Amino acid sequence: MIKLYTSAATPGMILAKPIYTKEGRLLIDREMVLKEFYIEKLKRYSINHIYIYWSKSSKPEIQKIITEETRTIALTAIKDAVTGIHMKKEMDIQKLQTAILRLTEELMEDRGILLNLTDIRSIDEYTFGHCVNVCVLALIMGIALEYEKKDLQILGLGALLHDIGKVNIRSEILTKPGALTEEEYKEMKKHTLYGYQVVGNLKGLKEEVSWIIRDHHERFDGKGYPSGLIGKQIHEFSRIVAICDVYDALTSHRVYRPGIPPHDAIEYLITMGYHQFDCDLVKIFLKQISIYPVGTLVKLRSGEEGIVVNSHEDFPTRPVVRVLRDALGNPIEIRKNVDLTEQLNNGIVDILKAV
Incomplete structure (x- = not known):
């Protein structure tokens, strides 16, 4: 119990x-x-x-952070936008805005709920699913920062369209199963400017949307691209999308590599928060998520199994775990709490499902 x-x-x-x-x-x-x-x-x-x-007969269900219907609307909107650019050099801005509005309304209904970052996963094409995931994460950060709805609309549109410039990148580069050559990587990096040019020719989009598309690969230490902007030379919207983009890219399965576990991606963001990313915004990101929500069944490096009973705001990858089974899988009578901030040689190696 x-x-x-x-x-x-x-x-x-x-x-x-x-x-x-x-x-x-x-x-x-x-x-x-x-x-x-x-x-x-x-x-x-x-x-x-x-x-x-806690028993093997218990089968918790993950509550979706957004409904499948709303996710489908957003996916369709970004797919149609890409098709529109390919076919007619235009896109349905109203359809995109409607999708952002629905996403925003659903996310604002549950403002007090920490986001379990597995909740937005879905089986769909990486490019489109990635755009929707980044949009959801960016909107959650915007809501936490108490942005007005007009700013959430701009942030959401920029996040949803952040990779639109890839329509001008050759498919053999986009889908290459191995590492890119130096020349291929140079071409891939051009998607930020390609996207900036694409939306620059469209009516009905705020200028900040194009900044997000152009600058989401800029880095706080000036080592990003295309312009090598430093610190707050990069618009806050772009700094937000940069964090969300990297997180989702790291945790997604790609043709050339499997995704890494969420806690490893978070460790990367924390480490890079003093270099590549705005440290204050990384902290906002961490406060809105729950890598291991209370009630998550986990396996520790020690071999023991247990359930997360508490978390640390400043150390989200190292919660408090109540050990329920020993390293051999046997239930233990006297249960103990393990605070992973105090056992640095231990840690979570897997998330378990009750079956």
Whole structure:
């Protein structure tokens, strides 16, 4: 039995203790399997904590951060934009704006929820899925920064279109399964300027959208491209999209390499936060996500298995884990909490699923 924040509860978890209202009335009895409407009921009654069983029969479901319908609308909008540029040198700006509005509205409905970064994954073409993922991450950061809706619209459009310049890159370079040659890499880098030129000829887009497209590969230390801008010479929108772009690129499976685990990508962002990226914006990014949400089943380097019971805002890759099984897979009677900030030789090596 473990204590869990209600905000981290997912359908399929089994209650270990009955839940009562403040007046003493039974709300939900023990042994009940949580359903979505039960969780909503708990939130309405301001029940902040619950007790659940952890067992192989428990099958938590991941709650989507955006609906499949809205994701499909965004995917269709970016695909149609690429097709429009190819065929007619134009795109449906209104369709893109509608997609951004829907994404923004859904994300703002759950402003208090930390984003589990696996929630936005979907099986679709890398280029289009990547654009939608970067857009979602950028909007979450914009919402955290309390941007007005007009600025969220600009940020979202720039993020969704950030790779539009790749329409002018040869497909054999884009889909090459191995490392690019020096000449191929030089050509690939031109997608930022190609994209800037593409949108520069369109009516109805704010200038900042084109800046995002041009500058999302600029780096805080001046070692990016195309212009080698330094620090806050780079517009804040572009600095945001740079972080989101790198995170999603690192964790996505590509034709030439598998994606790396989210915690490794986060470690990279933290390390590079004093060089390549705006450190303050990296901190904002980290505060909006939950790599290992409370309730996540994990395996430690020690071989032990357990469940995340707490996290550290400044060290998101090293939460507190309650050990439930020893290194041989046997349940343990006296359970212990392992604070991974205090055991630097230990760490999470895998996320487990209850089956």
